[in-house]
Amino acid sequence: MxxxxxxxxxxxxxxxxxRLRVDVFVVEQECPYPELDGRDLLPTTVHVWWQPGEEVLGCLRLLRDQDGAHRIGRVCTALSARGSGLGALLMKSAMEHVGDEAAVLEAQTYALDFYARFGFVPEGERYLEDGIEHQTMRRGAVSGARA
Incomplete structure (x- = not known):
């Protein structure tokens, strides 16, 4: 990783x-949205990815929200790597970066159980984003963690 x-x-x-993010979110899911949002190069952003050879097979990024919580997003795997457990490895790595601190993410609803495995619970109502149903999920700070 x-x-x-x-x-x-x-x-x-x-x-x-x-390229992988555009291939998955814009092309495959047919969601024309501004993928380049100006946050990828911020010093507080952390990119996590798996690239065993020439091709990146999965990635995600961690941002920091105004309240200090980690925001996990852009979690994706290449079609060829789906079902291999790579998504779980990416999330495990993300959670190592998060540590005991609070984290939030916006899950496509088919993935709610996947994120629940990492301690995330649904928050608020489901909503549509680019025609795909999403749910905010949050994991609170673990006892003893700094705020």
Whole structure:
């Protein structure tokens, strides 16, 4: 598993992550949205990815919300890697970065049980984003963690 902060990631590392995200979220899921949102290069952003060869097979990113919570997003795997357990490995790595602190994510509803395995619980009402049903999920800070 690889990781890099937004202000340390190289162009050669970031480009395949962006390509995978566009392939999955924009092309495959047919959701034309502004994938390049200006947050990938922030020093508080952390990218996590798996690249066993030339091709990136999965990635995600961690952001920091205004309240200090970690925000996990852009979790995706290449079609060829689905069902291999890679998504769980990516989330395990993300949770190592989060540690005992609070975290939030916006899950596509088919993945609610997947994220629940990592301690996330639904919060609020389900909503549509780009025609796909989503649910906010949150994991509170673990006792003894700093705020």
């Amino acid at each position: 690889y990781s890099a902060k937004g202000d340390e990631i190289t162009v050669a590392e970031l480009y395949p992550l962006l």
